Every structure is written in C-alpha cells, then in structure tokens.
Amino acid sequence: MAAEVLTLGKALNAGLRRSLERDAKVVIMGEDVGKLGGVFRITDGLQKDFGEDRVIDTPLAESGIIGTAIGLALRGYRPVCEIQFDGFVYPAYDQIVSQVAKMHYRSRGMVRLPIVIRIPFGGGIGAVEHHSESPEAYFAHTPGLKVVTCSNPSDGYTMIQQAIASDDPIVFLEPKRRYWEKGEVDTEAEAYPLHAARVARPGTDATVVAYGPMVRTALDAATAAAEDGRQLEVIDLRSLSPLDLGPVYESVRRTGRCVVVHEAPSNVGLGAEVAARVTEECFYSLESPVLRVTGFDTPYPAARVEEEYLPDLDRVLDAVDRTYGW
C-alpha cells in the first residue's frame, strides 16, 4: 500500500510522470507545458526530467497541436496534448472531430491514433470569458472519440495513465476547480476500468448522476440530505463516451428517482442522453421523471455571477425534492 494525500493537480502530474517513464513513445505537447509546467502546473517539472524532446513547448495554435499530434501518432508516438483552457479547444475542433475521430474508421482499422487531449474544463475559478466552458457534449457526440473525466485525485492519477495507454483517441477533461482539492491516492491499487461508472456514495432514496466537477457538489448535497434523513446514491459517470449506465439503471431500479447534474447548458447536453436512456431502461421503476440540474442555456457568464450559473447543492436538493412531488 503506497497511499499518499495529493491534490488532483499533483495526482495528474504523478500519473503523467509514470506514463512518461513507462513508455518512451509518450510525448507531452502544448502551450507552456515545458518550462512553466503548464498554466495550472499540471506538467510541472516534467520537461526538466524528460527533456524538450518528450515535453514539447509548441507554438500558439491549437489546430497545429492536434494536427501535428496526429502525424506523430502515425509515426508511432503517443502524444498527450494539453489544450490550455476549454474555450480554446475550438480552433482545434476540426482536427479533433474530422481527423482524430475518424482515421481509424476511414482506414478500416489500419491506422490507430492513441492521442490524449487534456482539457481543463468547467467554471468556478473566477476566470474571464473562454476560460470556464463545458464542451463535453460536442466531443461525446462524435463517434470515434472517447471522452472521460475525473472527479478526484485517485481517479486523476489512474485515469490519465489508462487514457495514455489506450489506443483510442481520448478527450480527457479535467475539472479545473477541483485541481487543488486533496484526496488519497494509492499508487499500487488495482486500476478501476477507465470506461466504467462508479458509485461514489451508496444510498436508497434517489439517484444523483454527476461527473467531473459536479461529483463533489452531488456528494455535498447527499451529506446535507442525509441530515434530513434522505439517503442519496451518487454515481460518478467518469466516462462520458461511452457512457456506462449499468450502475445507474441498477440504482434507479432501487430508488425510483433520478437527477442528473452537470455544469454544461441543458439543451442537448449529456443530461438529456442519460435521462432518455434511464427512461427507456427503467420506465416501470421510475416514480417520477428524470430531472436535470445544469448550467443555463447561456454563454458562460461573468465571474461575479458564476455562482448563480453553476449548479450548487441547493439546486440538487431542490430537484430531489421535486422528484417527490409526482
């Protein structure tokens, strides 16, 4: 047992380091990832220890980062690209959805692109515009891409290594507001499957489905609900594409109630997908419709009002209350 307490940021750094150690073909590339260690310091010290050839500071152009990563992957490398902030991924969007996602399919399996695209995502840090977005639905909607997100240091440590080791192109979303939250990381523990959801807190009365930054919020809501005698089961999806809804179905069949929580706008978001599938699979178990608690259908607002925009534990609890109103 080699457990230590790390922040999510340090855990990701440790996971990246192990991946660089394990496989000489792994390269990290992005803006400011070298000397600076990334704007969030997630790649801190890696260039110093692995060299400029493994941890590559790139020119400032996101399409170039992803496009050249494709070429490196075709050459046998395993690029890990850092997109500095969620709102800056759009210049690379064409390379991601038109090229990265489709080459395996177009080539009938002859080409593999083991590329990881790390994106710090979501709000809650008081940033200016383009720095707090939740673009997951764009990528989860794209066949050929896999999309995962960690919610705690332990998952951050293992999931980044699993994503890098995977032959699938993976969009790896990091909840930036949770970078500084600490948790226990067991570096020797057997890895939980990358594309599996996990029960983050067992409960009997209602199922709360969340991922990334909202898992903490859902857990806080569950703690508050427990004080009122209501046991919420919180499920951390972890994988957004493919979705692993087996644990959600199992839970909803017991609880009869389901609330899906995410920061992204509700319209055509992940919550809609979860709600539709839960309705289809658990129709006769449901006591009430599946409800969503999400960001609003607006651009991400100015920092001084982001607390109003972001779902908090009260909005989660309110939704749970409403599921009892049917």
Place this chain on the structure above:
Amino acid sequence: MEREDALVQLLTPDGERIDRAVGPDGVEYSVELTDEEYRGLYRDLVTVRRLDAEATALQRQGELGIWASLLGQEAAQVGSGRALRPQDMVFPTYREHGVLYCRGIDPIMPLSLFRGVDQGAWDPNEFRFGMYTIVIGAQTLHATGYAMGIAKDGKVGGDDGEAVIAYFGDGATSQGDVNEAFIWSAVYTAPVVFFCQNNQYAISEPIERQTRVPLYRRAAGFGFPGVRVDGNDVLATYAVTRHALDHARGGQGPTLIEAYTYRMGAHTTSDDPSRYRPAAEAEAWRARDPIARLAAFLGKQRIADESFFADVDEQAKDQAVRLRERVLTMPDPAPESIFQNVYPHGSPLLDDERERFEAYRKSFEGSAH
C-alpha cells in the same frame, strides 16, 4: 502581379531541353535521365491521364458518385511522385491519383472511395501514402507531425534518411492549418516538403482570391526556401522535388514548392468551369500540355518513335478497360460494416446498437421485403 516570376523550367512547351535552371532559392536545377527513364515518365503521364479519363467517364455514367480529375496536373504529380524514395511518406489531398499510381497502389483504390464502397482502403503504412484528405489543408499538419517524428527517430542527416511530402492546392494556402504547418515545420526543422499544386482555381475562386503575392514567396516569411516550378514540366518538377526531399532528409528542414499548373477540367464532376473561367484561358494552357511537350522532346531526341507512343497508348487503354470492368463488378460492403472500426477496442454502446440493427434486419428474413 508577376505571375511568371522565377519559374524553374527544364523542358519548354515546344519540347526543348533546358540544361539547367536557377530557382529563386538560388539553387541550380538539372536532371540527367536515361532514355529508359524518360520513356518511363512518358508512360506514367499517359497512363495516369487515361485512368483519370476513365474515372471521369464512369462518373458520367453514374458509376462513381463524384470524381476529382487531375487532368492537366499529370506532370506535377508524376514528377514529384517519381522523385520520392520508398522510405518517404506522402500526405495527399483527394486529387493525387498520379502520385498514388507512382506509389504502386492499385488505381482502383481511389475509385472505390468515390464510388462509396469504402473511404480509401489502401494501407498507409505499407505504401507510405496517407489517406486522401478532403478537409482542405488538414493533412499538412499531419505531414509536419510525422516529419517531427522522423527527426525524433534520428532518421535525418544521411542518405538513408526519410522525408515527408504534403500535397495541397492553392486554395489550401488560405487555410490556417497550412500556415500552422509552415510555422511548426520551420520551428522544429521538420523534414517535410510542401508541394502546392497551384492549378489557378479553388473550385471557382481564382488565385487572386487566395493571395496577392506568388505563393512560393510565402515560404520566406516562415523562414524556409520557396521554389516556383513549371508544374507542366515533368523534368522540372522531378528535379525540384528531388532536391527538396534531399534537403529535408539531410536535416535542413522544409521547402515550399509551388508547382504552377492548370486544372484543365472541373474541380470535381459536380461543377461547371465554363461558369467561372474563360475558354481562351484553358486554350492557352492547352499549349503547355505536359504530355505533348514530353512527347515532342522524346521524338526530337529520337528517344521514342511512333511505335512506342502507339504501344503506350494501347497499354494505357487496356489498363483503363480492366479498371472499368473491376469497378462495375465491385461489391457493396456488407451493412454491418457500418459498425466496424469505429474504435480500436470497440464500445459497449456501439455493440448494443449493432445487435439491435442485426436483429432488426433478421426480422425481415423470409418476408417479401
């Protein structure tokens, strides 16, 4: 605008050989080929044009959904394609049928793509020829990244080194990706040759809509050499490309080649060039035809005679007939192939969808549907 400035040419439109030509990069270009090699280039040009004509005809007869013809650009493609070494890697657009042919890939491959049977099914690793890329300019970044990998692998600096060539058109130079590829390749001294076939039109938009300066001059701003070559001169395109590839594999970084040429046909079979360009313009370019000029040279130098030309025509025709027969008998893919190869290791959601689809299809078995 000085459209003709500093054009490297080794064969005049009348078929006169020019011994050497100095490019705007200060390099002196020349070629010395054997008679057999000259005849081989001629055979390539004719074959590639004939196969292309067959594909255009097949499209007109409804056998291909669309076709992007290379008519007029044979010399640019064969000259550059024959300059490649086996170990070099090619990143094409969707019009590089001539380069594909030079790479030894079955010419039916691009036809199956345009027929809708597959999405281009040659093995990029085996032939060292990437997938056709339809999004304009996207492949220039892939080429650059691949070239960065070559440099990382230490495969530059010697004669056994590797180089990469990226093909794109004049329209692509307006794309951000192409400019990013120029920046990346220069910054990392990547062994890549950018081969721009300036065929004067991006569908209907003339070159004046893409640039105010000759395209080869752009390279200077990025910090590497740019050369403008007569794209209808197979000897010049061969010489210039060979030099640029050597330069790259020698570890000296990228070169931009602007092959100045003309698309004699439509952008694809879906458009109508008579709407956007004057007939006289195409006529003027016809006088610079790449095949006629090499034929004139071969005849004048007595490298080839009438029986050779007739033999090449006959063989090209035979190849085209065989190609046609194969296209017409090409089977459609199985319906379940839709679900294959989305992910290297599959996806449970997709497995579930495929099972439902198969069960649905089975439900019709034995019925009149």
